[in-house]
Amino acid sequence: MNENGNSLISIQNLKVHFNLGGGGIIDRITGGSPVRRVVKAVDGVSLDIKKGETLGLVGESGCGKSTLGKAILRLTEPTGGQVFYNGKDLAHLSTGDMREQRKNLQMIFQDPYASLNPRMTVAQIIGEPIRTFNLKNGKSVEERVQDLMETVGMSRRFVKRYPHEFSGGQRQRIGIARALAVDPEFIVADEPISALDVSIQAQIMNLMEKLQAEKNLTYLFISHDLRAVRHLSDRVAVMYLGKIVELADGKSVYADPLMPYTIALISAVPVPDPEIEAKRERIILTGDVPSPINPPKGCHFNTRCPYAIAECKQIEPLLAEIKPRHYAACIRISPEFPYIEENKQNNLGVIGAGVSEK
Amino acid sequence: MSETNGHILTVNDLKTYFQTEDGVVKAVDGITFELRKGETIGIVGESGSGKSVTNLSIMRLIPEPPGKIVNGDIIFDGVDVRKLSIEDVRKIRGKRIAMIFQDPMTSLNPFLKISTQLMEVTQLHLGHTKEQAYQHAIKMLETVGIPDAKSRVDGYPHEFSGGMRQRVMIAMALSCQPELLIADEPTTALDVTIQAQILELIKNLKSEFGTSVILITHDLGVVAGMTEKIIVMYAGKVFEIAPTAELFATPANPYTKGLLKSVPDPAHEQGKELYQIPGLPPDVAHLPPGCPFQPRCYRAEEICVQEFPPFVQINENHRSLCHFAKEVYAESIAEKANKSAIV
Ligand SMILES: Nc1ncnc2c1ncn2[C@@H]1O[C@H](COP(=O)(O)OP(=O)(O)OP(=O)(O)O)[C@@H](O)[C@H]1O
Ligand SMILES: Nc1ncnc2c1ncn2[C@@H]1O[C@H](COP(=O)(O)OP(=O)(O)O)[C@@H](O)[C@H]1O
Ligand code: SF4
Ligand code: SF4
Ligand SMILES: [Mg+2]
Ligand SMILES: [Mg+2]
Numbered sequence: 001m002n003e004n005g006n007s008l009i010s011i012q013n014l015k016v017h018f019n020l021g022g023g024g025i026i027d028r029i030t031g032g033s034p035v036r037r038v039v040k041a042v043d044g045v046s047l048d049i050k051k052g053e054t055l056g057l058v059g060e061s062g063c064g065k066s067t068l069g070k071a072i073l074r075l076t077e078p079t080g081g082q083v084f085y086n087g088k089d090l091a092h093l094s095t096g097d098m099r100e101q102r103k104n105l106q107m108i109f110q111d112p113y114a115s116l117n118p119r120m121t122v123a124q125i126i127g128e129p130i131r132t133f134n135l136k137n138g139k140s141v142e143e144r145v146q147d148l149m150e151t152v153g154m155s156r157r158f159v160k161r162y163p164h165e166f167s168g169g170q171r172q173r174i175g176i177a178r179a180l181a182v183d184p185e186f187i188v189a190d191e192p193i194s195a196l197d198v199s200i201q202a203q204i205m206n207l208m209e210k211l212q213a214e215k216n217l218t219y220l221f222i223s224h225d226l227r228a229v230r231h232l233s234d235r236v237a238v239m240y241l242g243k244i245v246e247l248a249d250g251k252s253v254y255a256d257p258l259m260p261y262t263i264a265l266i267s268a269v270p271v272p273d274p275e276i277e278a279k280r281e282r283i284i285l286t287g288d289v290p291s292p293i294n295p296p297k298g299c300h301f302n303t304r305c306p307y308a309i310a311e312c313k314q315i316e317p318l319l320a321e322i323k324p325r326h327y328a329a330c331i332r333i334s335p336e337f338p339y340i341e342e343n344k345q346n347n348l349g350v351i352g353a354g355v356s357e358k
Numbered sequence: 359m360s361e362t363n364g365h366i367l368t369v370n371d372l373k374t375y376f377q378t379e380d381g382v383v384k385a386v387d388g389i390t391f392e393l394r395k396g397e398t399i400g401i402v403g404e405s406g407s408g409k410s411v412t413n414l415s416i417m418r419l420i421p422e423p424p425g426k427i428v429n430g431d432i433i434f435d436g437v438d439v440r441k442l443s444i445e446d447v448r449k450i451r452g453k454r455i456a457m458i459f460q461d462p463m464t465s466l467n468p469f470l471k472i473s474t475q476l477m478e479v480t481q482l483h484l485g486h487t488k489e490q491a492y493q494h495a496i497k498m499l500e501t502v503g504i505p506d507a508k509s510r511v512d513g514y515p516h517e518f519s520g521g522m523r524q525r526v527m528i529a530m531a532l533s534c535q536p537e538l539l540i541a542d543e544p545t546t547a548l549d550v551t552i553q554a555q556i557l558e559l560i561k562n563l564k565s566e567f568g569t570s571v572i573l574i575t576h577d578l579g580v581v582a583g584m585t586e587k588i589i590v591m592y593a594g595k596v597f598e599i600a601p602t603a604e605l606f607a608t609p610a611n612p613y614t615k616g617l618l619k620s621v622p623d624p625a626h627e628q629g630k631e632l633y634q635i636p637g638l639p640p641d642v643a644h645l646p647p648g649c650p651f652q653p654r655c656y657r658a659e660e661i662c663v664q665e666f667p668p669f670v671q672i673n674e675n676h677r678s679l680c681h682f683a684k685e686v687y688a689e690s691i692a693e694k695a696n697k698s699a700i701v
Pocket of ligand 3: 259260261299300301302303305306307308309312317329330331332
């Protein structure tokens with residue numbers, strides 16, 4: 001999928017596996033798990049993020065979105081694969097170089113409260129990265145902080161206050177100001193609006209768009225809110241249990257989803273329009289998201305997929321280009337036969353790309 | 359007993375206040391609405407607007423002190439809940455009125471088996487024997503779609519996922535076939551596919567048992583598909599009440615209009631700037647003079663700063679708290695006509 005050279009971030013076969021232990025001699029003696037338990041939070045993700053674009057990342061709780069975001073920034077150490085930033089492999093940078101790059105790669109967090117030090121004033125919080133990277137010193141740090149406050153739509157007067165004195169939306173603005181302090185190129189925004197009220201969500205989304213236009217920022221926008229993702233993103237990636245299962249521009253993912261999980265996900269999004277709601281056919285998936293500890297074999301979605309056939313338990317689907325620039329991972333669809341419902345009616349079995357598992 | 363007129367619940371000028379260090383918080387300040395048998399009403403509003411306090415008041419669950427219901431009638435099936443002794447309220451709570459909370463973990467006891475918790479309810483309210491209660495517990499878990507209910511019934515809450523715990527809560531709430539179900543943000547903590555499961559479940563139970571439902575949520579999408587009418591709350595007040603279709607099509611209140619426009623519509627193109635209501639949700643302890651929405655309202659005029667707005671009757675089922683309710687309504691109708699002319 002490395003289709004053109006203008007990717008700011010290029011992720012190749014990235015893996016983050018957490019070893020939960022078990023399966024060892026000690027475990028047998030102490031009554032621990034008899035099998036080794038591994039959480040494959042991110043399990044072979046390849047993605048390109050172009051300069052200036054917003055890539056939306058959606059998926060259910062625990063599917064690995066935050067872990068992927070952190071692994072790209074190397075806030076979590078990947079267990080496999082590579083991340084290239086402007087063509088440079090981030091894993092092979094010296095500590096000094098990594099420090100330099102870190103400046104360009106920032107993160108905004110879901111819980112604006114937990115991510116701000118309660119004992120620091122707003123001025124200290126936003127000023128910290130400026131001092132760490134020696135971008136400014138003395139009085140000019142203060143000026144820069146006040147400018148940043150204004151950029152994110154807050155009064156300069158608030159700089160001496162503490163995080164608990166602000167609302168959720170204001171704290172999120174502080175988090176954004178802190179990320180912007182070092183003039184980054186790329187920002188991972190991990191559920192930046194999930195904890196906020198509806199009217200404040202709109203404010204933060206507009207702010208993010210405004211900043212992107214002004215500063216030519218590139219975003220990875222993580223959210224489980226498909227409406228927000230659709231609104232902000234140029235392209236959308238859908239994640240399920242550690243893997244990307246669909247990737248296309250926002251409009252196609254929303255209007256023409258191809259992979260069965262995406263189809264169900266889109267159909268589950270409540271639309272604020274009673275007329276549309278009254279006519280909608282909702283696909284109700286049975287069961288819960290399976291545990292990412294030892295996920296199901298074959299296609300990870302096979303335990304809930306209404307189209308699953310026996311082969312889905314053995315063959316792991318590959319993300320394939322089903323329509324131009326529209327990728328999906330399902331063994332029952334192909335570029336020639338992109339629609340699963342039709343394929344089911346025509347009794348088509350395995351027609352898509354996949355690898356057999358032992 | 360007074361006349362019910364087919365209403366399961368009538369709330370009339372309810373006021374619930376809290377004494378805090380910051381002064382008196384008028385969490386709910388004069389709420390009036392009716393709920394017919396079998397009907398679902400949605401209550402929407404931003405955090406702190408008084409949604410939960412309204413419903414805790416109906417259940418007489420307001421912690422006193424600091425809180426107190428200071429005014430109003432709460433007539434449940436002809437009986438004024440406020441006049442009942444707390445023992446009589448307990449007989450209704452859990453049996454005839456049941457409640458589901460946002461976070462199922464706060465209402466399930468982590469140290470007790472699911473079976474024990476489900477059995478308690480029906481032993482208390484339906485006089486079930488242990489065996490009857492146990493069988494009923496299994497049946498209820500099956501009703502709410504817990505796979506393999508027979509073996510899961512003796513599990514503990516932490517062994518269940520978020521969606522399953524919410525279903526257990528619903529099973530518990532429904533185990534006595536309540537006439538009124540109050541669901542306070544029942545899906546806010548859940549993923550969309552699980553949310554769809556839970557909403558479908560509530561719909562099915564409604565049609566099966568004729569349960570009346572109060573559905574509290576901040577998600578306009580959720581109420582659009584689930585309710586017959588909607589209350590929009592702001593700063594402890596009802597800002598607008600209308601049948602669902604009418605509220606979405608022709609709102610008569612600037613706050614409602616703003617809320618509707620600030621939600622991204624997935625059918626639309628990406629990149630258009632979202633409408634945004636400026637400012638912050640109100641601090642109920644320090645409301646501005648006049649209309650509480652006035653500092654954020656695009657339409658505010660001098661009178662909005664001077665006087666508290668009237669609750670204007672638009673038509674039989676539609677009311678709006680605004681000095682310009684009729685004008686806003688007329689504008690909505692004109693906008694709607696324009697939109698359909700373009701399409
Ligand atoms: N340090 C860790 N050790 C073990 N497991 C972990 C660790 N961090 C994350 N996980 C697991 O990895 C999986 C993916 O977690 P992640 O936080 O990336 O999910 P997410 O998609 O961001 O979910 P949410 O929408 O709830 O934020 C989960 O099962 C999680 O429990
Ligand atoms: N136990 C309490 N003590 C003091 N204030 C309270 C208490 N419970 C609720 N409030 C206040 O009442 C107002 C309405 O709260 P609530 O009904 O919970 O809002 P929501 O609409 O988010 O459900 C808020 O200002 C809240 O802080
Ligand atoms: S590969 Fe099989 S289980 Fe997976 S989405 Fe396709 S049909 Fe469903
Ligand atoms: S009364 Fe005035 S401030 Fe309040 S909603 Fe109406 S126009 Fe806006
Ligand atoms: Mg996360
Ligand atoms: Mg609440």
